[in-house]
Amino acid sequence: MNRVNAMRLVPLLMASLLLTATVMLWPSTDSGGGLLAWVNVSLMLLMALLLVQYGIRLLRETGEPAPGSRLRAKLVIALVTMLLVPAMVIQMAASQMVDKGMDVWFDVRVDTLLDRALNLAQGFYERVEKDMKRDLLDYISDAALLAAVTGNMDYRTSNVYLTEMSKAEGWQKVELFDVNERQIGGIQAGELTALQASPLNSTARLAMRLGRVVTELVMHKNGEVAVGYAPLVGPVSVLGLLRVEVQLPAGVIQNARSVEEDYRNYRQLERNRQTIRSTFTHVMLFVTLVVVLLAGVVALLFARRLTAPVGELAEALHRITEGDLDVEIAHSPRDELGSLGRSFNTMANRLKQNVEAIEQAQLDLTSALDSSRQRQYVLESLLANLHSGVVLIDSEHRVRLLNQAVRDILQLPKEWKPSADFAELSLGNMHDIGDFYDELRHQEEDYLQREFDMALSEGRTLHVLARGARLSASGTAFSGYLLVIDDISELAEAQKNKAWAEVARRLAHEIKNPLTPIKLSAERLQRRFRKQVDNEQVFDVCTKAIIDQTERLQRLISDFSTLARMPQPKLREVPVNTLLSDMYELFHSYRRISVKIIEDEHALCQCDPDQVRQVLINLMDNAVSATDETCAIRVYAVVSDAFAEWHVEDDGDGIDAENATKLFEAYYSTKSDGSGLGLAIAKRIAEDHGGDLKLLSLAGPTHFCLKLPRHVQEKEAT
Amino acid sequence: MAVLMMMQASFAEDASDTLHIQIKEKVIYCSAELSVKNSVFKLPMQDGIAVATEWHVKIGKVRQYWLNESIGNITVMRRVEPDLLTHSWLLVDVSSGISQRVYSIDDAIVFLSVLKHFPVLDRSLLLTNVPYRAAVNVNIHVGAINPAWWASLWPTTAASMRKDFTLP
Numbered sequence: 001m002n003r004v005n006a007m008r009l010v011p012l013l014m015a016s017l018l019l020t021a022t023v024m025l026w027p028s029t030d031s032g033g034g035l036l037a038w039v040n041v042s043l044m045l046l047m048a049l050l051l052v053q054y055g056i057r058l059l060r061e062t063g064e065p066a067p068g069s070r071l072r073a074k075l076v077i078a079l080v081t082m083l084l085v086p087a088m089v090i091q092m093a094a095s096q097m098v099d100k101g102m103d104v105w106f107d108v109r110v111d112t113l114l115d116r117a118l119n120l121a122q123g124f125y126e127r128v129e130k131d132m133k134r135d136l137l138d139y140i141s142d143a144a145l146l147a148a149v150t151g152n153m154d155y156r157t158s159n160v161y162l163t164e165m166s167k168a169e170g171w172q173k174v175e176l177f178d179v180n181e182r183q184i185g186g187i188q189a190g191e192l193t194a195l196q197a198s199p200l201n202s203t204a205r206l207a208m209r210l211g212r213v214v215t216e217l218v219m220h221k222n223g224e225v226a227v228g229y230a231p232l233v234g235p236v237s238v239l240g241l242l243r244v245e246v247q248l249p250a251g252v253i254q255n256a257r258s259v260e261e262d263y264r265n266y267r268q269l270e271r272n273r274q275t276i277r278s279t280f281t282h283v284m285l286f287v288t289l290v291v292v293l294l295a296g297v298v299a300l301l302f303a304r305r306l307t308a309p310v311g312e313l314a315e316a317l318h319r320i321t322e323g324d325l326d327v328e329i330a331h332s333p334r335d336e337l338g339s340l341g342r343s344f345n346t347m348a349n350r351l352k353q354n355v356e357a358i359e360q361a362q363l364d365l366t367s368a369l370d371s372s373r374q375r376q377y378v379l380e381s382l383l384a385n386l387h388s389g390v391v392l393i394d395s396e397h398r399v400r401l402l403n404q405a406v407r408d409i410l411q412l413p414k415e416w417k418p419s420a421d422f423a424e425l426s427l428g429n430m431h432d433i434g435d436f437y438d439e440l441r442h443q444e445e446d447y448l449q450r451e452f453d454m455a456l457s458e459g460r461t462l463h464v465l466a467r468g469a470r471l472s473a474s475g476t477a478f479s480g481y482l483l484v485i486d487d488i489s490e491l492a493e494a495q496k497n498k499a500w501a502e503v504a505r506r507l508a509h510e511i512k513n514p515l516t517p518i519k520l521s522a523e524r525l526q527r528r529f530r531k532q533v534d535n536e537q538v539f540d541v542c543t544k545a546i547i548d549q550t551e552r553l554q555r556l557i558s559d560f561s562t563l564a565r566m567p568q569p570k571l572r573e574v575p576v577n578t579l580l581s582d583m584y585e586l587f588h589s590y591r592r593i594s595v596k597i598i599e600d601e602h603a604l605c606q607c608d609p610d611q612v613r614q615v616l617i618n619l620m621d622n623a624v625s626a627t628d629e630t631c632a633i634r635v636y637a638v639v640s641d642a643f644a645e646w647h648v649e650d651d652g653d654g655i656d657a658e659n660a661t662k663l664f665e666a667y668y669s670t671k672s673d674g675s676g677l678g679l680a681i682a683k684r685i686a687e688d689h690g691g692d693l694k695l696l697s698l699a700g701p702t703h704f705c706l707k708l709p710r711h712v713q714e715k716e717a718t
Numbered sequence: 719m720a721v722l723m724m725m726q727a728s729f730a731e732d733a734s735d736t737l738h739i740q741i742k743e744k745v746i747y748c749s750a751e752l753s754v755k756n757s758v759f760k761l762p763m764q765d766g767i768a769v770a771t772e773w774h775v776k777i778g779k780v781r782q783y784w785l786n787e788s789i790g791n792i793t794v795m796r797r798v799e800p801d802l803l804t805h806s807w808l809l810v811d812v813s814s815g816i817s818q819r820v821y822s823i824d825d826a827i828v829f830l831s832v833l834k835h836f837p838v839l840d841r842s843l844l845l846t847n848v849p850y851r852a853a854v855n856v857n858i859h860v861g862a863i864n865p866a867w868w869a870s871l872w873p874t875t876a877a878s879m880r881k882d883f884t885l886p
Contacts, residue, residue, distance in 0.1 A: 035868060118802060121803055122802065122803055122805075125803050125804060216804075216806075216819075217801075217803070217804045217806075256803055257803070260766065260801075260802050260803050263765075263766060263802065264765070264766035264767060264800075264802070267762075267765035267766060267767060268762075268765070268767045268861045268862075270765075271761075271762060271765065271767065271860070271861075272861070
């Protein structure tokens with residue numbers, strides 16, 4: 001997990017901590033804190049929910065967050081943390097101080113002191129009551145009092161007696177009641193109005209009922225009074241009740257009550273010790289939470305105000321990154337961010353201008369490149385479609401360019417490629433090209449043209465027309481040499497044939513006409529003057545020789561005439577087997593000749609059957625004449641989709657390699673009576689059909705192949 | 719909030735308070751008794767701290783699909799003020815103002831924890847064969863009662879009793 005993803009978990013982590021603290025601080029029934037505790041819990045839950053919501057929103061964010069939001073969140077977290085940490089420290093310190101204070105307040109010595117003070121106060125009251133009870137016990141069976149309550153003493157006497165008792169015991173008020181709770185007499189020191197009879201309370205009745213001295217403390221408006229009730233017990237039963245009051249000393253009472261109040265307050269505080277601590281904690285926590293919340297809100301507002309320009313700047317940067325240069329951010333007045341915004345706008349404006357300039361330059365470059373490419377494409381297309389071979393050589397004699405035609409013409413090896421050294425390439429059978437290049441380089445003229453023969457691999461001879469030109473650096477910024485190579489073998493052959501045809505035509509024209517009268521004359525001589533000569537035998541030999549040589553010359557002239565006026569082939573669909581059958585019919589008298597018919601009887605070939613038959617007869621004649629009776633001759637055909645081939649093989653002695661190269665040339669023959677035009681005419685026929693006549697093997701067997709296309713295109717045919 | 723409800727439920731389960739409704743000829747009486755621990759009342763009073771119980775008695779007509787209809791509400795507040803100097807306890811009925819001093823702490827505890835034969839409603843306000851529910855909620859105040867208005871929003875200690883009854 002990277003740092004960015006870990007940062008996304010911070011709000012959830014804080015929320016979990018807050019929730020944990022919430023659970024720990026959840027108010028219980030006896031923990032105290034009351035409403036404030038629930039307020040705190042609510043605030044903490046609220047903050048946790050806000051954090052959870054923010055954390056979930058962060059986690060669900062898949063793309064880039066809104067510009068400035070992260071910075072805003074970090075600022076808020078930082079500010080709140082800056083406030084939270086000291087607040088928590090203060091709270092912990094305050095809590096510790098409260099704990100210490102509590103320990104001091106509720107110290108055992110204070111507790112003991114208050115207990116003793118209370119015991120003193122209680123002792124005072126107990127002493128007063130004890131004294132009062134002891135004094136009253138002396139009057140339970142007092143005869144004067146019994147006489148008074150039984151009506152045996154008049155009112156004045158009894159009051160005098162009561163007054164004496166009051167003075168003797170220090171009672172402020174003395175009242176005497178009979179058994180029927182009627183007041184018999186009473187005196188009070190100081191105030192006569194206080195002598196109003198008040199009914200006996202339950203305590204007084206209890207004292208009479210139980211026959212015991214009872215005391216109680218009563219709060220009066222003038223202070224506290226100790227009241228004593230003494231039953232007056234006669235011989236048989238209780239006859240009356242003596243009620244006396246003693247005003248307790250105000251100062252002592254006040255002190256005693258103060259002690260009691262202090263004790264009560266102390267005990268109450270002690271009982272509420274946990275509650276006080278809890279309340280203090282919750283108050284501090286409430287203050288902290290409120291401060292944190294307020295700080296969060298203030299931090300949020302502050303961060304929003306602070307990060308808004310940053311977010312705007314980030315958004316603008318993002319748009320620029322996306323390629324939108326029409327960006328301008330609002331200026332923040334007179335602060336650093338405003339200055340940053342203005343600088344950014346200036347930068348964006350300059351960037352836009354630069355980009356526009358670059359785009360314009362790119363357009364110009366693209367246009368120029370397109371033009372250059374177009375020119376290059378035209379040049380490459382031109383070179384590729386040229387039938388002339390082109391080689392461009394730079395001033396350092398390295399090949400810069402060569403087209404496919406030159407490769408095809410010269411059958412160049414793979415080493416011929418751009419940047420190769422031309423001098424190294426033009427070795428071996430390419431030395432003619434190298435010589436031509438050297439001549440071009442060393443001559444003063446800028447142009448050179450030569451025709452020469454080149455012996456290529458596999459014994460093939462090529463007649464080449466080479467043209468060279470020196471390229472100067474002044475016009476094209478390129479200096480070097482341009483070689484144009486043309487294969488003019490066919491052209492030379494055609495010219496040669498044309499020359500032979502012309503020769504043949506003239507020979508035929510000049511020689512053919514006198515031959516017939518010569519032959520006729522010789523025959524006439526033979527018929528008319530044979531009987532008149534001395535030696536008939538010599539005469540016959542001579543005339544026959546004239547006739548034979550004349551006929552030979554006629555055939556020779558006929559062949560020359562045929563070669564000179566070779567008619568265009570008249571193409572039609574001809575079964576391949578038909579031509580083979582013709583050969584069989586013509587040569588079936590020769591046992592050593594075998595003709596093999598192909599299986600596909602319907603295989604056709606578009607050709608002139610007369611001319612093809614002439615070729616095959618020529619080949620068969622050559623085979624028959626070149627072999628003896630023991631040698632077999634085989635004739636067969638092979639048909640493919642595109643071509644039909646007629647093969648003639650013989651097991652004769654074969655053909656010399658030297659003769660083989662001139663075999664198809666006109667007027668070349670190994671036979672004494674041959675014109676040397678048979679195979680030349682046969683090859684001419686094959687080529688006129690768009691095919692070829694080849695010698696596949698010189699001997700063992702001697703193998704000729706006539707290969708013709710089965711379907712000649714109309715245009716070519718015409 | 720769920721935790722709060724669980725806590726309240728556990729508190730209610732601990733208590734075994736009793737509530738009885740006595741239907742007399744003209745008046746409906748209620749008798750209730752808190753079975754709180756002795757320490758709740760006794761220890762504070764022994765320390766001289768005043769303790770008060772506030773009884774809220776509510777009579778309502780039971781409705782099945784709606785909130786019960788309130789018939790009558792009565793609040794009774796009883797307070798015991800200890801006097802440590804004289805070892806006596808002043809029992810004060812705050813509602814009526816009647817007070818009595820006793821010298822036995824047990825009497826004071828009974829005064830606080832028992833509401834005996836307390837008249838709550840005139841019988842004429844109720845109908846026969848109609849289900850009613852008597853609910854008694856008791857708040858216990860230890861120490862001085864906070865007179866502030868918000869103090870009553872969150873009672874510190876409470877006991878609740880309910881009793882359904884029908885007029886014969």
